[in-house]
Amino acid sequence: MTQTIAPAATPQQPAKSAQSPLFDLLARSWTLEAAITDVALDRAGKAAGFALADGRVALMPLDDPESPLARMRVEADSGRSTIRPREKPVGQPILTPELATGAPLLAPSNMIGLVAAGRDGRIHRVTPRGQVISLCNKAEPIFALAADGLGRLAIARDGRTDLHDEDGMARQAGLLTPGPAHALAFAPDDRSLAVALKESLIIGQPRKGYELFPLGGSGPIGFSADGRWLVGSNGKDGIWLLQRQDGQIARIGKFRAAPTSVTFCRAADAVFASGAFRAAGWSLATPPFGNEATGALKTGRSGLVLIDKVAAHPARDLIALGTADGAVAIAQAGRAEEMPLRQADGAAVTALAWSADGLHLAIGTANGEAALVTLPPQLFK
Secondary structure: OOOOEEEOOOOOOOOOOOOOHHHHHHEEEEEOOOOEEEEEEOOOOOEEEEEEOOOOEEEEEOOOOOOOOOOEEEOOOOOOEEEOOOOOOOOOOEEOOOOOOOOOEEEEOOOOOEEEEOOOOOEEEEOOOOOEEEEEOOOOOOOEEEEOOOOEEEEEEOOEEEEEEOOOOOEEEEEEOOOOOOEEEEOOOOOOEEEEOOOOEEEEEOOOEEEEEOOOOOOOEEEOOOOOEEEEEOOOOOEEEEEOOOOEEEEEOOOOOOOOOEEEEOOOOEEEEOOOOOEEEEEOOOOOOOOOOOOEEEEOOOOOOOEEEEEEOOOOOEEEEEEOOOOEEEEEOOOOOEEEEEOOOOOOEEEEEEOOOOOEEEEEEOOOEEEEEEOOHHHOO
16 A cells, blocks of 8 residues: 655645644545544545534535545656645535434435434434434334345334334334344344344344344444444443354454444455554454464554554545544555555544545544545546
């Protein structure tokens, strides 16, 4: 991976910021009024929504009138790429009213924009332009939310998880559980639902039955792009990895902190997690069944600050790394070299996500800093 873009020489440089020149050239950034807890991008690739701790959602369009792609030029003699600074201020985000008591849970809507659910039971659809449509106002706490892309919402309440048709919110099916689920995920291959509980994991479909696995925890879960694998945080010191075809399980521990972020990298055929001083990764070609060292991928430089968030590029073998002190870097799977993107400012990276086309990286921090970074393909070789 090679960084090949440089600032273009210009007499009209913008005021210097506390960030790196690369970040200043490629990012649109905003200071919001509350900590950011999550980020989600809509399925149409129109907008990114940042969940705020005060119950609102901040929306930013992915389309940028002064995109770095439009500000680039390639020198004919050397082939070197340069990029000129912005000439106009970035547009302001759209802020919704308070949609939840505390930070809302976010998922891409099956129809348009995002779905925001509150712990207080309220559910809304938020369009890319900020229109808010109420879907449910039941005063029943919601603990987890997921959408399958085909019209269904999964909603975890205390003692059950329900499947709803998003259009009209008709209840399709329900699953009784011992307490509330802390995370939900739909498999991309067969749309079966994974329900993560404190002491167990349930996977299945209504009318087809469910399987129960001894995989408890309190952290995030996620499927691989082909649906063959499921990974989750044990909420303590590591992760578990489930191969769905035969039910084999790998348990990987001894992390410095409970992983709060897990991701599959399709291009590298690997899985990654936060919670260590570098991205913790393993190859799925040689999964770590029985031995945690099997297939281990040393990715990024080992430092003194924990990795809090990881996000895999949708098409390349690149992993975005967000640290507990606010730095963001990009590393190639299995390589130590990093491309620094955002400098540390003391506030943890709390949200990190790529757009579906891999052009944009959304970043959110604990002190309310939000950014959309456009990364031209010329950055990487």
